[in-house]
Amino acid sequence: xxxxxxxxVDFSTLKSKVGVIDAALAIGYRLNKKAGVGVYVEMVLTVDxxxxxxxxxxxxxxxxxxxxxxxxxxxxxxxxxxxxNLTAFxxxxxxxxxxxxxxxxxKMANMPEPNYKDQLEACANAPRKSVFDPQRYVTEPLxxxxxHSFKVSILQERGFNTDTIAAFAPFIKFVTxxxxxxxxxxxxxxxxxxxxxLEFNEIKGYxxxxxxxxxxxxxxxxSSNCCWIAAPGFADCPEAIAYAGNIKVYLTESAFDxxxxxxxxxxxxxxxxxxxxxxxxxxxxxQVRNLLKGLPKAIFVDCFDNDLVGRSYAVRLASIIxxxxxxxxxxxxxxxxxAEDKPQFTIADGGFSMxxxxxxxxxxxxxxxxxxxxKYKDWNDCLLGxxxxxxxxxxxxxxxxxxxxxxxxxxxx
Numbered sequence: 226x227x228x229x230x231x232x233x234v235d236f237s238t239l240k241s242k243v244g245v246i247d248a249a250l251a252i253g254y255r256l257n258k259k260a261g262v263g264v265y266v267e268m269v270l271t272v273d274x275x276x277x278x279x280x281x282x283x284x285x286x287x288x289x290x291x292x293x294x295x296x297x298x299x300x301x302x303x304x305x306x307x308x309x310n311l312t313a314f315x316x317x318x319x320x321x322x323x324x325x326x327x328x329x330x331x332k333m334a335n336m337p338e339p340n341y342k343d344q345l346e347a348c349a350n351a352p353r354k355s356v357f358d359p360q361r362y363v364t365e366p367l368x369x370x371x372x373h374s375f376k377v378s379i380l381q382e383r384g385f386n387t388d389t390i391a392a393f394a395p396f397i398k399f400v401t402x403x404x405x406x407x408x409x410x411x412x413x414x415x416x417x418x419x420x421x422x423l424e425f426n427e428i429k430g431y432x433x434x435x436x437x438x439x440x441x442x443x444x445x446x447x448s449s450n451c452c453w454i455a456a457p458g459f460a461d462c463p464e465a466i467a468y469a470g471n472i473k474v475y476l477t478e479s480a481f482d483x484x485x486x487x488x489x490x491x492x493x494x495x496x497x498x499x500x501x502x503x504x505x506x507x508x509x510x511x512q513v514r515n516l517l518k519g520l521p522k523a524i525f526v527d528c529f530d531n532d533l534v535g536r537s538y539a540v541r542l543a544s545i546i547x548x549x550x551x552x553x554x555x556x557x558x559x560x561x562x563x564a565e566d567k568p569q570f571t572i573a574d575g576g577f578s579m580x581x582x583x584x585x586x587x588x589x590x591x592x593x594x595x596x597x598x599x600k601y602k603d604w605n606d607c608l609l610g611x612x613x614x615x616x617x618x619x620x621x622x623x624x625x626x627x628x629x630x631x632x633x634x635x636x637x638x
Contacts, residue, residue, distance in 0.1 A: 237289075239330040240303055244288030247333060248303045249280065252313045268293075280306070296507055297534050298541045298553050303330070357430045357445035364414065365399040379413050379434060383481050384608040389488040392496075395463070396455035400431055400443070414443070415480040415503065417451040421515040425454075425463050432480055432505045442505060449509045452516070453480050457487070458497035466500055472523040474500045474516065475595065476542065477604065478507075478530055485605040486528050486595075508538070513545045527579065527594045530603045532613075533560045536577045539594060543582060547590040562586075575599045 249268045257279075260267035266285045270278040280293040294300035307314070307326050314329045367377070367390070380390055400414030414431035418424060430446025432453050433439075442448060456463050466472055473495070477483040483501040500520070504512055516525070525546060527539040537553040540562050544551040554561045560572040562582065570585045579594035601607035 236304060236327070236330070239327070239334055241289040242334040243303055243330050244291040245280075245282050245293045245303045245306055246285065246291060247288070248306045248310075249282070249293075251333065252306070252310045254278070254280065294507070297537045297555050298507075355445040357428075357443060357447060359428055361403050362414070362431070362443060363401040363403060367394040367397045367399065379436060380484075383485070383605060385484055385488060388491075389484055392457040392460075392487065393455055393484055395460045396453070396457075398431070400433060402443070404444075412439075415453040417446055417448070417453055417505075419447075419451050419515060420454060420502070420512070420520070421450075421518040423454070423464050423467050423519045432503060434481065448505060448512075450511045450515055452508075452512050453483075453503040453505070455480075455483065455501045456499070457501075458499060467519060469498060470522070471495070471498045472500055472520060473498065473526055473593075474502055474520060474523045475526045475528050476502050476504065477528045478535070478538070479503050479505065479603075479605070482528065482530075482604045485603075485608040489604060489608050490595075508541075510545055513542060517546065524591045524593060527592065528596060528604060531575075531596045531599065532602055533558070533572075533574055535596065535603070536560050536572060539577065539579065539596075540572075540582065543579070543588055543590055543592055546592055547583075547586075547588040549586060549588055551586065 246266070246268070249270075252270065253272075254268040254270045256262070257267040257269050262285070264283065264285060266282050268280050268282060269276055278295070280295055282291055282293045284290045284292070288303075292300060292302050293306060301309075304323075304326055307329055308322060311322070311325060311329070377390065396416070398414040398416060400412045402412075412433050412435045414433055416425075416428045417430040417432065418427060419429060429451040430448070431443040432446075433441045433443060435441075454463075456466050459466050459469070475483065475486060477486060480503040483503050487496065487499070487501060500523070502516065516523075525542065527542055529535040529538040529542075533555050537555065537560055540551055540553050540560070543549075550564060552563045554563075558574050560574075560577075562570040562572065564586055567586055570582060572582075577594065577596070579592060582588065583590065583592070597604045597607040600612040602611075602613045606613065
């Protein structure tokens with residue numbers, strides 16, 4: 226008879242003592258204070274002066290509920306982070322990975338306060354999550370009276386012509402923050418609404434752009450549930466998109482990318498039944514689910530960035546819409562997609578196919594893909610002719626496209 230006791234670790238209790246931030250600091254990550262310290266904090270791992278990894282930690286003041294995510298969509302908790310970096314703790318592997326992780330957590334839970342006290346204090350003193358206060362912001366509509374103002378030049382610098390600015394004017398505001406004088410009077414605001422309700426008059430925050438490439442979000446913007454939505458074909462009554470048929474929702478990482486997509490492809494897609502949406506960067510599951518609630522019959526079109534991170538967003542979008550759990554990992558300049566009981570699916574840089582992904586994993590989802598051409602990172606770079614990949618052979622089509630872009634960029638308001 227075996228009288229040895231079964232090894233058990235109370236992970237819930239240990240996680241209340243050792244959070245993601247504690248584990249990250251022990252591994253070698255450091256707080257990026259320049260990115261701001263609030264409910265979310267950014268931590269960077271640097272080795273020999275080279276940035277190796279960046280994680281965003283949620284709930285900086287509550288160890289037990291701390292989780293992290295990366296821009297490529299990977300996420301987890303303290304246990305996940307320790308598991309990824311077990312060799313950094315110089316522990317003896319006991320045969321069971323989780324027994325080893327338990328050993329690390331137990332040691333950390335009893336260890337004296339580390340020498341990065343200032344970083345822990347910065348997280349502990351972070352401001353609580355704020356609620357968007359519309360009274361804080363003075364707004365002005367974009368209309369014919371102010372289309373030649375300095376603020377509009379911010380849009381012009383991004384390559385947008387008068388037709389595009391006019392088409393999106395009902396969905397853009399000039400925004401001034403009453404609590405700060407920084408960039409005062411020079412900000413473009415893209416109003417966030419709840420896509421589940423599609424109440425365009427109930428503003429939940431702003432994606433903000435200003436002079437000198439300034440970008441931010443209004444304090445308290447609900448980026449977890451809301452997004453910027455524009456429907457130029459429904460400008461007189463945007464709420465009507467909830468009842469329209471043949472709607473396609475074009476999803477981007479920024480409002481500028483959405484506008485650039487519209488201008489560049491204006492004669493290639495149905496603008497009258499198009500809804501353009503910006504998540505303002507990475508997106509949450511709830512943002513997508515709320516879009517599905519508000520527009521359940523729509524076809525969703527991935528227009529995310531054309532790098533591997535942007536392609537991982539496309540995979541994540543397909544995962545949420547189809548209800549199939551897909552995991553992504555960027556490795557050796559490839560995007561590796563995996564799912565339970567399915568062979569891995571490898572996507573080479575520039576070789577993404579939504580149809581191939583759906584077929585491989587048997588995904589049932591109303592989703593298409595329309596990223597920028599291969600050599601451009603995103604649609605705004607495409608509009609501006611700023612390639613981030615060098616093409617050895619320039620085709621006749623590319624030469625004509627460049628000529629078209631150069632002529633178009635010469636157009637001024």
